[in-house]
Amino acid sequence: MVSLERPQPELGTEGDVVFKRIAAFLIDAVLFGVVFGVFTNIVATISETLGLLVGGLATVLFFAYFIYFEAEYGQTVGKMLMDIMVVTEDGNPIDYRESAIRTVLRIVDALPFFYLVGLAAIYFTDRNQRLGDLLADTIVVETKEKVDKL
Numbered sequence: 001m002v003s004l005e006r007p008q009p010e011l012g013t014e015g016d017v018v019f020k021r022i023a024a025f026l027i028d029a030v031l032f033g034v035v036f037g038v039f040t041n042i043v044a045t046i047s048e049t050l051g052l053l054v055g056g057l058a059t060v061l062f063f064a065y066f067i068y069f070e071a072e073y074g075q076t077v078g079k080m081l082m083d084i085m086v087v088t089e090d091g092n093p094i095d096y097r098e099s100a101i102r103t104v105l106r107i108v109d110a111l112p113f114f115y116l117v118g119l120a121a122i123y124f125t126d127r128n129q130r131l132g133d134l135l136a137d138t139i140v141v142e143t144k145e146k147v148d149k150l
Contacts, residue, residue, distance in 0.1 A: 007143035024078035071099040105132035
């Protein structure tokens with residue numbers, strides 16, 4: 001369930017989340033793409049130039065989305081749905097600096113296509129970290145299950 005509270009990390013689970021990471025990114029990309037795709041097309045019918053500007057702005061907002069949600073909540077909507085989160089290597093919450101490093105390096109991780117560099121790094125590092133994680137000193141882990149109060 002989606003919650004806008006920072007969950008508690010389940011340290012030691014970084015090896016179990018590779019497919020959840022992929023699914024979370026796809027969820028984020030599809031949700032963002034649908035919302036901004038529809039909005040950009042509506043604006044483009046009014047003005048082609050304005051549509052191009054909104055399309056460019058969408059790219060910037062896509063990166064801002066990751067930076068904000070991971071810094072504030074430790075997870076994006078996709079990660080919330082997959083019950084995973086980003087933390088520092090010692091399990092503390094990440095901040096805007098670490099989130100920005102991770103996000104900007106998505107550009108390199110995505111090379112040459114389909115996140116090939118990032119996926120290779122995940123499979124060849126001990127803690128399943130992509131380049132953005134390595135430079136930001138972060139890991140992606142499962143969230144602890146919340147205990148329901150009686």
